Amino acid sequence: MKTTSGWERLRAWFLLPAWIWMAVLFAAPFAIVVIYSLLTRGAYGGLGLPWTAENYQRLLDPLYLGIVLRSFAMAAAATAICLLLGFPLALFISRAGSHKNIYLQLVILPFWTSFLVRLYAWLFLLRDTGLINTALQHLGLIHDPLPLLYNDGAVLLGLVYGYLPFMVLPVYATLERLDPALVEAAADLGSKPWPTLLHVILPLSAPGVRAGSILVFIPALGAYLTPDLLGGGRTVLIGNLVQNQFTTARDWPFGASISVGLMALVGVLVLLMLRSEREGLV
Amino acid sequence: MKRWLGLYAAAVYCFLHLPLVILAVFSFNSSRFTVWQGFSLHWYLAIFQDRQLGESAWNSVIVAVAATILSTAAGTLCAYGLWKRGSTLLSGSLYLSLVTPEIVMGISLLALFQWSFRWLHWRMGLHTVILAHVAFSIAYVVIVIAARLRTFSPALEEAALDLGATEWQAFRFVTLPALLPGIVAAALLALTVSFDDYVITSMVAGVDSETLPMVIYAMARRGASPVINAISALIVVVFGALVLISERVRES
Amino acid sequence: MESILELRGLVKLFPNQRAVDGISLKIPRGGFYSLLGPSGCGKTTTLRLIAGFEQPTSGEVLLDGAVVNAQKPYQRNVSTVFQNYALFPHLTAADNIAFGLKRKNQSGIERKVREALELVRLTGKELSYPAQLSGGERQRVALARSLVLQPDVLLLDEPLAALDPKLRKQMRLELKEMQRRVGITFLLVTHDQEEALSMSDQLAVMNAGSIEQVGTPQDVYLRPSTRFVAGFLGAVNWIDGIGLRPEVTRISRTLPLNGGRFRPATVTGSVFLGNCVHVLTRLESGEDAVAEIPRDDTYKDGAYQAGERIHVCWNPSDEMIFP
Numbered sequence: 040m041k042t043t044s045g046w047e048r049l050r051a052w053f054l055l056p057a058w059i060w061m062a063v064l065f066a067a068p069f070a071i072v073v074i075y076s077l078l079t080r081g082a083y084g085g086l087g088l089p090w091t092a093e094n095y096q097r098l099l100d101p102l103y104l105g106i107v108l109r110s111f112a113m114a115a116a117a118t119a120i121c122l123l124l125g126f127p128l129a130l131f132i133s134r135a136g137s138h139k140n141i142y143l144q145l146v147i148l149p150f151w152t153s154f155l156v157r158l159y160a161w162l163f164l165l166r167d168t169g170l171i172n173t174a175l176q177h178l179g180l181i182h183d184p185l186p187l188l189y190n191d192g193a194v195l196l197g198l199v200y201g202y203l204p205f206m207v208l209p210v211y212a213t214l215e216r217l218d219p220a221l222v223e224a225a226a227d228l229g230s231k232p233w234p235t236l237l238h239v240i241l242p243l244s245a246p247g248v249r250a251g252s253i254l255v256f257i258p259a260l261g262a263y264l265t266p267d268l269l270g271g272g273r274t275v276l277i278g279n280l281v282q283n284q285f286t287t288a289r290d291w292p293f294g295a296s297i298s299v300g301l302m303a304l305v306g307v308l309v310l311l312m313l314r315s316e317r318e319g320l321v
Numbered sequence: 322m323k324r325w326l327g328l329y330a331a332a333v334y335c336f337l338h339l340p341l342v343i344l345a346v347f348s349f350n351s352s353r354f355t356v357w358q359g360f361s362l363h364w365y366l367a368i369f370q371d372r373q374l375g376e377s378a379w380n381s382v383i384v385a386v387a388a389t390i391l392s393t394a395a396g397t398l399c400a401y402g403l404w405k406r407g408s409t410l411l412s413g414s415l416y417l418s419l420v421t422p423e424i425v426m427g428i429s430l431l432a433l434f435q436w437s438f439r440w441l442h443w444r445m446g447l448h449t450v451i452l453a454h455v456a457f458s459i460a461y462v463v464i465v466i467a468a469r470l471r472t473f474s475p476a477l478e479e480a481a482l483d484l485g486a487t488e489w490q491a492f493r494f495v496t497l498p499a500l501l502p503g504i505v506a507a508a509l510l511a512l513t514v515s516f517d518d519y520v521i522t523s524m525v526a527g528v529d530s531e532t533l534p535m536v537i538y539a540m541a542r543r544g545a546s547p548v549i550n551a552i553s554a555l556i557v558v559v560f561g562a563l564v565l566i567s568e569r570v571r572e573s
Numbered sequence: 574m575e576s577i578l579e580l581r582g583l584v585k586l587f588p589n590q591r592a593v594d595g596i597s598l599k600i601p602r603g604g605f606y607s608l609l610g611p612s613g614c615g616k617t618t619t620l621r622l623i624a625g626f627e628q629p630t631s632g633e634v635l636l637d638g639a640v641v642n643a644q645k646p647y648q649r650n651v652s653t654v655f656q657n658y659a660l661f662p663h664l665t666a667a668d669n670i671a672f673g674l675k676r677k678n679q680s681g682i683e684r685k686v687r688e689a690l691e692l693v694r695l696t697g698k699e700l701s702y703p704a705q706l707s708g709g710e711r712q713r714v715a716l717a718r719s720l721v722l723q724p725d726v727l728l729l730d731e732p733l734a735a736l737d738p739k740l741r742k743q744m745r746l747e748l749k750e751m752q753r754r755v756g757i758t759f760l761l762v763t764h765d766q767e768e769a770l771s772m773s774d775q776l777a778v779m780n781a782g783s784i785e786q787v788g789t790p791q792d793v794y795l796r797p798s799t800r801f802v803a804g805f806l807g808a809v810n811w812i813d814g815i816g817l818r819p820e821v822t823r824i825s826r827t828l829p830l831n832g833g834r835f836r837p838a839t840v841t842g843s844v845f846l847g848n849c850v851h852v853l854t855r856l857e858s859g860e861d862a863v864a865e866i867p868r869d870d871t872y873k874d875g876a877y878q879a880g881e882r883i884h885v886c887w888n889p890s891d892e893m894i895f896p
Contacts, residue, residue, distance in 0.1 A: 045487065045488040046405055046488050047406075048488075049402075049405075049488045049489060049492065050401075050402045050405045050406060051402075053398040053399065053401055053402035054398070054399060054402035054403070054408070054411065056394070056395035056398060056399065057395055057396075057398070057399035057402070057411055057415075057459070057463075058411070060395060060455070060456070060459055061410075061411060061414045063433075064430070064433075064452065064453075064455065064456035065414050065417075065418055065456065066414070067433055068426075068429035068430050068432060068433040069429055071429070071432045071433055071436050072425075072428065072429045072432050075432060124333060127326060127329050127330070127333075128329070128330055128333050130326060131326040131327065131329065131330040132330070134323065134326070142330070144568070145334055145337075145338075146334075146337065148561060148564060148565075149337050149338060149341060151513060151560065151561075151564040152341070152517075152556065152557045152560040152561050152564070153516075153517045153534075153553070153556045153557065153560060154517055154519075155517065155519050155534050155537055155538060155541070156341070156344070156537075156553040156556055156557055157340070157341065158541075159344070159537070159541045159549060159553060160340035160341055160343070160344045160553070161340060162541060162544075163340075163343070163344055163347070163355070163550070164340060164343065166544065168354070168355060168544075169355060170343060170347070170355045173354070173355040173356060177356070200336075200337070200340075203337070218657075218659065220655050220656075220657060220659035221659050221661060223626055223646070223653075223655070223659065224653070224655055224659035224660075224661075225661075225672070226625075226626075226645065226646040226647045227624055227625075227626075227646050227647070227651075227652060227653045227719075228647075228652065228672050228673030228676060228718065228719070228722065229647045229673045229676040229677050229722070230647055230672070230673075230676045231645075231647055231676075232322045233322070234676060236322075238672075239661060242663045243661075243662070243663055257420050257422075258420075258422065260422070261421075261422020261423070261424060261425060262422070263422070263423060263424040263520055264423075264519060264520055268538075268541065268542070278422060278424045281424050281425065281428060282424050282427075282428075282524075285428045285431065285524070291432070294428060295428075295432070298424075298425045298428060298429065301422060301425060302421065302425060305420055305421065305422070306417075309416075309417070309420055
């Protein structure tokens with residue numbers, strides 16, 4: 040687009056608020072966090088010199104490494120389950136003809152209502168005094184309540200429940216753009232429905248699957264609220280660890296170093312996603 | 322295969338929607354236990370009698386409205402500026418702010434405020450919450466407006482210039498009116514995102530600047546009464562309506 | 574000899590149109606057959622009914638004597654070359670061609686793929702992906718992919734439409750030659766009458782869901798049975814309800830004495846087309862007529878000027894008369 044000096048001037052003014060945002064509310068906070076990660080924890084929970092790399096070294100401690108690995112495993116599991124659950128749903132919507140939009144809205148809508156409320160819904164269902172336990176007890180199927188909450192399984196459930204739309208949408212976008220003639224050609228050449236799914240549809244949906252996987256993995260990796268509410272403090276993931284350092288443990292430098300590490304991981308994943316985008320996905 | 326897909330889709334939709342439906346249904350339960358004992362509206366009445374809920378809800382509204390105004394204005398101008406000529410740095414930052422885990426955003430803003438309070442002599446309060454909300458919602462606004470701009474023809478602005486308008490006038494009288502539905506949609510989106518935020522808000526709120534999500538969180542943790550069910554049902558309905566309106570406006 | 578493909582009273586109704594309105598056709602083994610008609614006439618729908626992508630509302634499709642209505646596309650022994658080729662973008666040319674063979678678990682796949690590539694003259698492109706091939710090459714891969722399965726009938730949906738004009742003319746000859754060589758029945762669907770005329774042994778002209786005429790290219794061009802067929806196969810001068818092709822319409826400055834028919838007319842213009850000249854005239858009765866004159870003739874008689882009064886004449890045997 041041609042930009043004469045008149046447009047350039049307008050553009051410069053228009054972008055000013057955003058630049059201020061970037062400097063003050065984005066770059067500066069991160070810069071401060073990076074600096075804090077290199078300082079030492081003070082006696083009463085403050086922080087100050089000397090400069091040290093100790094906070095990063097602590098990350099290699101088996102206790103914390105374990106938390107990182109568990110977060111990875113959780114995020115990976117959540118991503119895998121979202122893929123297994125989400126792919127058939129995306130396939131269904133892509134074949135729903137004139138009702139596509141309604142089905143799509145039905146997937147997106149719950150997500151845009153309150154995240155907190157959606158988590159609480161599961162608390163309501165899974166608690167010892169929750170609906171499921173009460174119902175099972177009433178039916179006489181169990182005597183004592185089942186420990187459905189405050190464990191890894193509940194957190195995994197919450198992650199999948201929360202981030203499923205992030206998998207469904209990109210996969211749907213790719214499936215929707217699939218040339219229907221390709222599926223017809225496969226049938227024409229003697230391929231029954233399941234082999235067609237395996238040999239034609241699945242390979243061609245790879246870009247969408249890649250995008251969806253990263254879009255689920257990243258927030259799952261940095262999740263805080265889900266493990267906090269559904270894991271009840273027993274499931275400690277990276278997000279909980281960070282929050283803990285900035286509140287209860289009052290070890291800001293360490294919390295900062297964990298955050299920097301997490302952001303580094305997120306950065307790498309985003310680069311991967313941008314690369315797959317360039318390979319003709321979006 | 323189509324039959325199986327249909328059944329499967331129904332099951333997944335149940336999984337997605339049933340928990341909320343059940344929550345809503347039990348908000349009308351006259352008993353506080355998870356056993357249905359009759360229809361009642363008194364939990365809804367209890368909402369209006371709870372002072373803490375009222376104050377926090379009001380705080381949430383103030384924060385959401387203020388943050389929305391600021392982020393929608395800044396975001397719209399930003400999207401327009403980037404449409405004229407992109408900036409990898411700015412686009413990258415906006416994108417990064419979307420993928421940043423909320424807890425990281427929360428603690429980094431906390432760090433910023435703590436550090437700046439050394440010379441600003443401020444304390445945590447609604448103003449810090451508002452700033453934080455602007456921080457994370459600007460990117461949403463930019464995305465919505467940018468999408469809208471993609472369908473806008475630059476020839477219209479060129480025609481305006483040709484007819485004697487300055488660049489600013491072209492924006493003001495040609496582009497801005499065309500963007501209005503998108504701006505409304507973006508504002509509604511920013512509103513819902515701000516109203517619902519817990520993680521970032523909890524890190525930067527002051528002692529007397531509690532928002533509604535913070536109160537809900539505390540109640541949820543305590544395992545308190547079905548008042549939460551009632552609030553939840555209300556929130557879902559209101560947010561759902563706002564999102565639907567936003568989508569409708571966006572499509573027009 | 575039984576026909577390889579037969580359509581009996583085929584009807585296909587969509588919610589807002591009668592796409593195919595009672596078509597009966599018998600296609601003999603081993604020839605080049607065309608369905609010709611304007612867009613929307615139902616020819617593509619007919620093709621899809623034969624391939625199995627649509628179910629007929631009523632009527633039957635018979636392949637090699639057997640009714641195949643109930644059979645799915647992957648059960649029928651017909652193969653389709655799609656308009657945009659529908660090559661699998663994630664497979665190489667060789668893998669595309671091998672696709673059908675693998676689904677049927679056939680043996681000797683490598684050899685068959687090699688022979689198919691030789692047939693379409695694409696040896697050496699085995700490992701290329703569709704994105705790396707030109708339009709003409711992609712079409713050949715699509716052909717090879719279908720032919721390698723040795724179907725009873727090869728269906729081609731406007732196969733030349735996506736090619737540029739020069740390539741199109743060349744491909745017509747190649748397709749015709751290919752059909753002769755492999756001996757499989759080709760059924761081509763097109764809206765281009767030149768294509769249908771130049772390639773077909775027999776063709777069926779369709780309009781608004783029905784077949785208006787079946788015959789050889791000569792039959793349908795010289796002896797059209799309806800006004801529609803006449804007009805679709807080529808230009809027509811309508812004079813007094815009689816149809817005349819421009820190439821049999823002549824101009825004369827003098828009254829013709831050889832027993833031909835004639836009408837007085839005024840020249841309204843002439844168009845030089847390189848190999849011939851079109852002289853545009855308006856008859857006294859008000860109709861417009863175009864006479865196609867070989868280039869040499871105009872120089873012999875002198876060019877016709879606008880406003881000149883002449884006679885339009887023709888041979889009665891060239892008349893196309895309709896009920």
